[in-house]
Amino acid sequence: MGLGADLVHSTLGRHILADGYDFVIDLDKSAGCHFHDSRSGRDILDMFSCFASLPLGWNHPDLLAAKGELARASVNKVANSDLYTEAMAESVAAFGRIAAPSYLPHHFFVSGGALAVENTMKAAMDWKSHDREAKGIDASGKF
Structure with a gap:
């Protein structure tokens, strides 16, 4: 890029608490x-592994092969709870086919x-409402 590895820590240290490791990762x-x-x-x-956020390792070939598709999907932060894309439908279908057990057909993505906190609260309120309704308790407007 241009800054140089030797300037990374001092540059960051001017603006953030840069008390991490001495390494400068070359992403390529x-x-x-x-x-x-x-x-x-x-x-x-x-x-x-970056607190386990790199379970496939650095620059996995399959992720590199999908780089264009991943970039296209990440440019716009779509509100997927209300607006849908083909990419989302393909991802959800793959998740359902590969990772979800048959007895858990519904997914909740955050x-x-x-x-995450907001959606967890909404899911909890929704569950409580359905639970009360199943028990014959009038839950309209009450939490």
């Missing part, structure tokens, strides 16, 4: 279970953070 040269440190020029066995 990292592969599989090794990340490439731009500062030392070494490939290092990754036993950290982005994370505040949205």
